[in-house]
Amino acid sequence: MSKVAIVGYGLTKFSKDDFKIESVLINATKNLFDSTSNLNQKDIDAVLVSTNNNSKYLSAILSEMMGIQPKIAHSVESLCNSGTNSIVAAYSYIVSGLAELVLISGAEKYDSPGQILEWDKLRGQFKHPIFWASIFSKSYKRKYSITDEDIALVSVKNHKQSKNNPNAFSQISVSVNDVLNSKKLTDDLRLLDCSRPCTGGASILLASENIYKKFTDDPIWITGIGQKTTSASFTKNLAFHTMESTKQAALSAFQMSKQNPNNIDVVEVHDAFSVCEPMALDSIGFTKLGEGMKMVKEVYLTENSKINPRGGLIGSGHPLGATGIAQTIEITQQLQSKAGKRQVDNANVGLIHNMSAAATSSTVLVLEN
Amino acid sequence: MSKVAIVGYGLTKFSKDDFKIESVLINATKNLFDSTSNLNQKDIDAVLVSTNNNSKYLSAILSEMMGIQPKIAHSVESLCNSGTNSIVAAYSYIVSGLAELVLISGAEKYDSPGQILEWDKLRGQFKHPIFWASIFSKSYKRKYSITDEDIALVSVKNHKQSKNNPNAFSQISVSVNDVLNSKKLTDDLRLLDCSRPCTGGASILLASENIYKKFTDDPIWITGIGQKTTSASFTKNLAFHTMESTKQAALSAFQMSKQNPNNIDVVEVHDAFSVCEPMALDSIGFTKLGEGMKMVKEVYLTENSKINPRGGLIGSGHPLGATGIAQTIEITQQLQSKAGKRQVDNANVGLIHNMSAAATSSTVLVLEN
Numbered sequence: 033m034s035k036v037a038i039v040g041y042g043l044t045k046f047s048k049d050d051f052k053i054e055s056v057l058i059n060a061t062k063n064l065f066d067s068t069s070n071l072n073q074k075d076i077d078a079v080l081v082s083t084n085n086n087s088k089y090l091s092a093i094l095s096e097m098m099g100i101q102p103k104i105a106h107s108v109e110s111l112c113n114s115g116t117n118s119i120v121a122a123y124s125y126i127v128s129g130l131a132e133l134v135l136i137s138g139a140e141k142y143d144s145p146g147q148i149l150e151w152d153k154l155r156g157q158f159k160h161p162i163f164w165a166s167i168f169s170k171s172y173k174r175k176y177s178i179t180d181e182d183i184a185l186v187s188v189k190n191h192k193q194s195k196n197n198p199n200a201f202s203q204i205s206v207s208v209n210d211v212l213n214s215k216k217l218t219d220d221l222r223l224l225d226c227s228r229p230c231t232g233g234a235s236i237l238l239a240s241e242n243i244y245k246k247f248t249d250d251p252i253w254i255t256g257i258g259q260k261t262t263s264a265s266f267t268k269n270l271a272f273h274t275m276e277s278t279k280q281a282a283l284s285a286f287q288m289s290k291q292n293p294n295n296i297d298v299v300e301v302h303d304a305f306s307v308c309e310p311m312a313l314d315s316i317g318f319t320k321l322g323e324g325m326k327m328v329k330e331v332y333l334t335e336n337s338k339i340n341p342r343g344g345l346i347g348s349g350h351p352l353g354a355t356g357i358a359q360t361i362e363i364t365q366q367l368q369s370k371a372g373k374r375q376v377d378n379a380n381v382g383l384i385h386n387m388s389a390a391a392t393s394s395t396v397l398v399l400e401n
Numbered sequence: 402m403s404k405v406a407i408v409g410y411g412l413t414k415f416s417k418d419d420f421k422i423e424s425v426l427i428n429a430t431k432n433l434f435d436s437t438s439n440l441n442q443k444d445i446d447a448v449l450v451s452t453n454n455n456s457k458y459l460s461a462i463l464s465e466m467m468g469i470q471p472k473i474a475h476s477v478e479s480l481c482n483s484g485t486n487s488i489v490a491a492y493s494y495i496v497s498g499l500a501e502l503v504l505i506s507g508a509e510k511y512d513s514p515g516q517i518l519e520w521d522k523l524r525g526q527f528k529h530p531i532f533w534a535s536i537f538s539k540s541y542k543r544k545y546s547i548t549d550e551d552i553a554l555v556s557v558k559n560h561k562q563s564k565n566n567p568n569a570f571s572q573i574s575v576s577v578n579d580v581l582n583s584k585k586l587t588d589d590l591r592l593l594d595c596s597r598p599c600t601g602g603a604s605i606l607l608a609s610e611n612i613y614k615k616f617t618d619d620p621i622w623i624t625g626i627g628q629k630t631t632s633a634s635f636t637k638n639l640a641f642h643t644m645e646s647t648k649q650a651a652l653s654a655f656q657m658s659k660q661n662p663n664n665i666d667v668v669e670v671h672d673a674f675s676v677c678e679p680m681a682l683d684s685i686g687f688t689k690l691g692e693g694m695k696m697v698k699e700v701y702l703t704e705n706s707k708i709n710p711r712g713g714l715i716g717s718g719h720p721l722g723a724t725g726i727a728q729t730i731e732i733t734q735q736l737q738s739k740a741g742k743r744q745v746d747n748a749n750v751g752l753i754h755n756m757s758a759a760a761t762s763s764t765v766l767v768l769e770n
Contacts (some may be wrong), residue, residue, distance in 0.1 A: 092757070092758070092761060128496035389458060
C-alpha cells in the first residue's frame with residue numbers, strides 16, 4: 033500500500049471579507065498551483081471540498097474553474113473538523129489505489145451556518161458554541177484550580193504568534209489584562225478567549241509514493257491518523273474538563289505512527305476557545321491531565337512557539353472548513369523548515385489536533401519529514 | 402488489500418412526507434439494523450451521511466441516535482450522485498485499512514436545495530434541471546431520429562416496474578398516451594418524463610473481507626468503480642446527445658472489474674428524466690450510440706425487468722442523496738435473488754449508474770455475487 037505525502041499547499045488571508053465561497057476556494061487553489069512545481073491539471077485524480085457552506089456541487093465547480101476533470105469529486109462536512117476529515121478521505125483514496133494525486137480545498141465565509149449548533153439546544157436557546165466553551169472553562173478551572181488569568185495567557189500567546197503569520201486574521205498584541213477586560217460574553221468567557229469566525233481558504237495536495245517526486249524534493253508524510261466521534265450533543269460528554277474523543281484519536285494516531293507525545297516537535301491544537309488549548313494538550317497526552325496550562329506557560333516563557341505557531345484559531349481566525357487544512361499546512365511548513373519567523377527548531381515530527389462541537393468529534397494527525 | 406462486501410441494507414418508503422432529515426436517516430438505519438444479523442454498534446468504524454440537506458453534523462447526529470461511536474464520521478455531497486460517492490469513500494476507508502465496517506446512510510427531503518442548480522444559469526433564470534433535460538431530449542431525438550412516443554416508453558416501463566417495489570413513490574400504471582398528455586413543462590418534456598423529488602432514505606453496510614461473514618452468508622462484492630466529473634455547468638458538455646462522464650466512468654469500472662457490458666445481468670441507470678435511460682445505456686456501452694432506446698423497447702417487450710427493476714428514479718422517486726444507495730441496494734437484492742416480484746433471472750453481475758447535473762459527473766459501480 034502506498035504511503036501518502038503532502039506535496040503542495042496554498043492559503044488565502046483570513047479576513048472578514050464578504051467573498052463568495054467559490055472565490056475563496058479558487059484563490060487558495062490558485063496559490064497552491066503557483067507554488068507547486070510541475071503540477072498539471074490532468075494529473076489530479078480527485079478534488080475534495082471541505083466546507084460548512086450550504087452551496088452544492090462545489091467540488092465540481094472548483095474543478096471546472098481550475099480546468100480539472102477529476103475522477104472523484106465531492107464535498108466533505110463534519111463541522112469544524114471537516115478539514116482533517118477531508119484529508120483522511122484523500123489519504124484513503126490514495127492508499128486504496130483509486131487515486132494518485134488528490135487536491136483538497138477548504139473554505140468558509142465569516143457567516144458560516146456551521147457556527148450554530150442547531151441540534152444542541154437542550155439548554156433552551158443556548159445553541160452557540162460559547163455556551164459549551166463556558167461550561168468547559170468553569171469545569172476545567174474548578175477541577176484543576178486554574179484561574180482566569182492563567183487561561184488568558186493562551187490568548188496572549190496566540191495573538192503574539194499570529195503576528196508572525198501574514199495570513200492571520202489578528203495582527204495585534206494583547207495582554208492578560210486586555211483579555212480579562214474584553215467584552216464579557218458569559219461568566220467564564222471574554223471576547224478575546226474566542227476564535228473569530230472569518231472568511232478564509234486553505235488548499236493542500238496529497239500524492240502517492242509513486243509520484244510525489246514530480247512535485248517536491250521535500251515531501252511530508254502522513255504517518256498517523258486517529259479519529260473518534262463520541263456524540264453530537266455536548267451534554268453527552270462524560271466530563272467537561274477533558275476531551276474523550278481527543279484522547280482516543282490521539283491514541284490511534286500514536287499507535288499508527290509508532291510515535292509518542294515526547295517525540296512531537298511542533299503541534300497545532302484546536303483552540304476554538306482559550307480553555308481548549310490546555311485541555312487538548314493534556315488530553316492528547318503531552319502532560320498529565322490538568323497540567324496543559326503549565327505546559328502552555330513554560331513554552332510561552334521560553335519564547336518557544338511549538339504550540340500553535342501560526343497563532344492557533346484564536347490568532348489566525350477560524351474559517352471552519354479551512355481550519356484543519358490550514359493547521360496541516362502549518363505543520364508541513366514547520367517540518368520543511370519553511371515557516372519563516374514562526375519556525376520551530378529541529379522540527380521533524382508534528383501533530384495536528386482538529387475537533388468539532390465541544391470535542392464530540394476529534395481528528396489527530398501525525399506528520400513526519 | 403481487502404475486498405469490500407455489501408453485508409446489509411435498509412430503506413424507507415419514498416414519499417412526499419415532511420419528515421425531518423434526521424428521522425429519515427434514522428428510519429433507514431433502523432431498518433438496516435433490523436434486517437442484519439449480529440450487527441453491534443461497537444463494530445461500526447465509520448458512519449457516512451449522503452445528502453444535499455443543509456443541516457450540519459448529520460453523521461454525528463445519526464451516530465448518537467443509533468448508539469454508535471465511530472472513528473470516522475462525515476457527510477458527503479455531490480448533488481445527485483452523493484450516494485455512490487459515499488459508497489466509494491466507504492470502499493476506500495476499508496481498503497486503506499482505516500475501517501473494517503462502514504455504515505452509510507443517504508437521505509433527502511422532498512424540498513431538497515439540491516434541486517436548483519444555482520451556478521448553472523447561463524440561460525437566465527432557467528436553473529432547474531428540466532432545462533438541461535429538455536436540451537438533452539431535443540438533441541438525442543434529433544440526432545438519432547427518435548420520437549416523443551419512443552421516449553415515453555421509458556416512463557411507461559418504469560412506472561410498471563415500480564408497482565412491484567413497495568418502497569416506490571409511484572404505484573400507478575401509465576400508458577404512452579398518459580405520458581404524452583401529461584402536463585407540458587417544455588417543448589420536449591412532460592411531467593411524466595420526470596423523476597419526482599421526494600422524501601426517502603437508504604442505508605447500506607460495507608465490510609472488509611476479514612469480517613463480512615459475521616453479518617451475511619450472501620455477500621455482494623464491489624468489484625468495479627469508475628467515476629468522472631467533466632464540469633459543473635451543463636453547457637460545458639461537449640455534446641447533448643451523449644454522456645461523456647458516464648462513458649469514462651463505465652470504462653474505468655469495466656477495467657477494474659474485468660467485466661464488460663455483455664456480462665451485466667441487471668442494471669440501475671439514472672433516469673432522472675426519461676431520455677436519460679437510453680442515453681445512459683448507450684453511453685455505458687450496452688449498445689451502439691443512439692441504440693439505447695431500441696434496447697429499452699426490446700427489454701420491455703420481452704417483459705424482462707433487467708433495466709431499472711425497482712422502477713428507476715421515474716417510478717421510485719428521486720430523494721437525491723439516497724438515490725445512489727437505493728440503486729445499489731436494488732442490485733444487491735437482485736444478485737442475492739431477494740428481489741421478490743422484481744427478480745431478474747440468473748443475476749450474478751450487476752451495474753449501477755448514478756450521475757449529477759446533466760451527467761457532468763457520473764459514478765459507475767459493478768457488483769458481483
